[in-house]
Amino acid sequence: MSLSQVITRDLRLALRQKSDAATVVLFFVLTAALFPFAIGPEAEILIRIAPGVIWVTALLSVLLSLDRLFMADYEDGTLELMILKPLPLELTVFGKVVAHWLISGLPLIVACPLIGLLYGLPLEGLGVLLLALVLGTASLSLIGAIGAALTLGARRGGVLLPLLVLPINIPILIFGVAASDSGLSGDPVKGPLMILGAVLLGMLFLAPLAAAAALRQAME
Amino acid sequence: MHRFANPGRFLRLADAILPWVCGATVLSFAVGLYWALFASPADYQQGETVRIMYLHVPSAWMSLFVYIVIALAGASSLIWRHPLADVAAKSAAPIGASFAFLTLVTGSLWGKPMWGTWWVWDARLTSMLVLFFLYLGHMALMHAFEDQTRGYRAAAILALVGVINIPIIKFSVDWWSTLHQPASVIRLDGPTIDPSMLWPLLVMVLAFKLFFVTLLLVRMKSELLAARIRALSLAAVRTA
Numbered sequence: 317m318s319l320s321q322v323i324t325r326d327l328r329l330a331l332r333q334k335s336d337a338a339t340v341v342l343f344f345v346l347t348a349a350l351f352p353f354a355i356g357p358e359a360e361i362l363i364r365i366a367p368g369v370i371w372v373t374a375l376l377s378v379l380l381s382l383d384r385l386f387m388a389d390y391e392d393g394t395l396e397l398m399i400l401k402p403l404p405l406e407l408t409v410f411g412k413v414v415a416h417w418l419i420s421g422l423p424l425i426v427a428c429p430l431i432g433l434l435y436g437l438p439l440e441g442l443g444v445l446l447l448a449l450v451l452g453t454a455s456l457s458l459i460g461a462i463g464a465a466l467t468l469g470a471r472r473g474g475v476l477l478p479l480l481v482l483p484i485n486i487p488i489l490i491f492g493v494a495a496s497d498s499g500l501s502g503d504p505v506k507g508p509l510m511i512l513g514a515v516l517l518g519m520l521f522l523a524p525l526a527a528a529a530a531l532r533q534a535m536e
Numbered sequence: 537m538h539r540f541a542n543p544g545r546f547l548r549l550a551d552a553i554l555p556w557v558c559g560a561t562v563l564s565f566a567v568g569l570y571w572a573l574f575a576s577p578a579d580y581q582q583g584e585t586v587r588i589m590y591l592h593v594p595s596a597w598m599s600l601f602v603y604i605v606i607a608l609a610g611a612s613s614l615i616w617r618h619p620l621a622d623v624a625a626k627s628a629a630p631i632g633a634s635f636a637f638l639t640l641v642t643g644s645l646w647g648k649p650m651w652g653t654w655w656v657w658d659a660r661l662t663s664m665l666v667l668f669f670l671y672l673g674h675m676a677l678m679h680a681f682e683d684q685t686r687g688y689r690a691a692a693i694l695a696l697v698g699v700i701n702i703p704i705i706k707f708s709v710d711w712w713s714t715l716h717q718p719a720s721v722i723r724l725d726g727p728t729i730d731p732s733m734l735w736p737l738l739v740m741v742l743a744f745k746l747f748f749v750t751l752l753l754v755r756m757k758s759e760l761l762a763a764r765i766r767a768l769s770l771a772a773v774r775t776a
Contacts, residue, residue, distance in 0.1 A: 462697055466690045470680035479676055480694060483669040484701050487708035494712075515704065526697050529614070533689040 317401055322411030323418075329388075330419045336384065341423045344377040348431045359436055366435035367445065367496035371452070371489055374424050378453060379481060381420040382460040383467075383474055385412060386531065390468050396535055405528040413461045413523070421453035437500065444499025444509070451512040452492040458516075458523035459484050465530035488515060541619055543760045550753045561750050564743035571736035579733075585649050590737055592642040594744040595635045599667060600702075602632030602748065606674065607699035610692030620756070622688035625695065626678055627755035631748060633671035639664055663709045670698045 317325075330337055351369050352362060389395040398408050425446055432442055463481040467473035495508035572590035579586035606625045613621040643661060644654045655661065678691040729737070 462693075466677060466694055467680070469686070470677070470690075471682070472680065476673075476676055476680055479669070480673040483666045483673065483705070484697065486666060487701075487704050490708045490712045511708075518704075522697070522700065526693055530690060530693050533686065533693070536686075536689075 317398075317403055317408075319403065319407050319411045322403070322408050323415045326412055326415030327418060330415070336381070337419045337423055340377050340381045340420045341427050343380060344373055344424050345427055345431060347373045347376065349434060352434075362435045363437060363500075366432065366437050367493050367500065369435070370428060370431055370445070370449075371492050371496070374428075374449060374453060375456060375482075375485055375489060377424055378420060378456040378460060379478055381416070382464045382477060382481070385416055385461060385464040386468055387464075390534070395531065399532060399535055405531060406524040409461060409465070409524045409527045409531065410520075413457050413527075416461070417454055417457040421457055424453060425449045440502070441496070441500030444505050445496040448492050448495040448499070448505075448509060448512060451509070451516050452488050455488050455512070455516045455519045456485060458519040459488075461527040462523050462530065465527040465534065468531070468534040488512065491515070543620065543763075546620055547757060547760060550757050554750070554753050554757075557746055557750050557753065561743060561746040564739060564746055568736060568739035568743045572740055576736045577732055582650060585646055586733070588642050588646040589733075590740045592639060592646060593737060594741045595638040595642065596664065597741060598744050598748055599632055599635035599639055599664070599671075601745075602628050602635060603667065603670070603695070603699065603702070606632065607695045610695040613688060613692045614696075622685075622692070623756050623759050624752065625691060626688070627752055627759055629671060629675045629678065629691075631751050631755070633668065633675065635744075635748075636664060636668040636671055640668060659710045659712060662712075663706050666705050666709070667702065670702075674698070 348369055351365065355361060355365065386395060389398065399405055401408075428446060428449060429442060432445070437445075460477075460481055463477045466480060467476050470476055491508045491511045495505050495512060497503075498505045498508065568590070573587055576587075576590075578584050606628050609621040609625040609628065612618045613625065640661070643664070647656065648654050674691050674694055677694055678687045681687040681690070
């Protein structure tokens with residue numbers, strides 16, 4: 317089984333159960349639409365809070381879809397075979413994260429302009445916001461894979477996962493919102509975007525390593 | 537280090553040094569607390585509230601130090617499968633979390649008269665809060681599995697991931713907002729804090745460190761003894 321086969325297998329599994337991916341996007345849009353009810357419909361306030369709302373809800377949506385990442389393979393024993401096969405487990409994990417991002421990260425980014433429309437965001441800043449979301453949600457998927465692998469088979473794993481993953485996600489939230497805010501107000505965006513890229517590169521190396529180690533000890 | 541992989545040998549060593557460490561803790565706390573709370577001068581701006589610092593700063597340093605201890609224990613657990621490293625990590629985590637909590641509480645008590653508010657979203661406060669959450673996550677993961685070994689291994693990996701992330705979190709939060717005074721003890725051009733306050737602070741730092749060693753030894757001892765009781769009662773059930 318090669319890397320591309322790992323990715324296509326997970327994508328095909330997700331496409332056969334279309335509702336899963338759709339639920340995450342629906343959750344994203346619905347949660348973001350709740351804030352105007354709670355805070356009030358004044359246009360200036362909504363534009364001010366929009367990047368923060370989009371980032372926090374995106375973070376929660378990615379979190380929501382994480383427990384599926386390894387669970388099905390863990391329960392039916394596929395994971396054991398994945399550890400045994402010649403492809404390094406790190407690459408398998410990487411492939412599964414890529415598939416996870418395509419299924420639950422990318423749809424969020426596609427749905428993001430809709431939320432921008434609801435919040436009356438100007439079009440100029442949208443490009444930066446989407447670019448920052450691409451970099452950020454990819455890191456969120458990678459970090460989430462560590463958490464999902466660590467909590468496999470744990471009691472109350474679903475509640476435990478946010479407790480592990482959220483503190484580590486804070487830098488992505490900070491720099492993601494910083495880039496999006498600067499993009500909307502026309503300030504330079506290169507700095508925060510480059511840091512988001514740096515975090516992504518670091519996580520591309522670290523997360524498959526840590527998640528594979530966690531999966532190995534989960535199967536011991 | 538592998539000499540002490542034998543719990544019996546470790547227990548004998550711990551029993552031998554524990555009275556000494558415990559005595560040194562009491563002594564350094566007695567000296568440090570008297571010096572800090574009575575003998576040192578009040579600050580010309582902060583008045584008597586400056587004395588909170590003698591508890592706040594050592595517990596802040598210890599909360600970082602203990603996390604590094606846990607990460608090192610996690611590394612030796614994963615690399616060498618050292619049995620005592622797991623016990624050390626499990627015993628150290630609640631102590632470190634308590635230090636982080638103490639830092640937050642003393643900082644908050646100090647912030648009310650000084651800044652006029654219990655909490656501000658300042659970089660240092662926020663990163664200490666995140667560190668506290670990292671501790672809680674570590675402890676929750678350690679106890680989340682039926683199989684204790686599984687909990688040890690998972691928590692060890694989490695501690696290593698956390699220790700790589702702490703500088704990133706610290707940097708990002710600093711970048712986000714800062715109001716806290718800059719470092720005044722560890723600086724390239726020497727401490728800016730007056731010697732009459734620096735010395736009692738250093739004694740308190742020593743006292744906290746010894747206190748940690750004492751607590752860690754006691755907790756590791758009771759952890760090992762509890763494991764022995766479990767093994768004995770299981771054996772008793774089997775033979776009965």
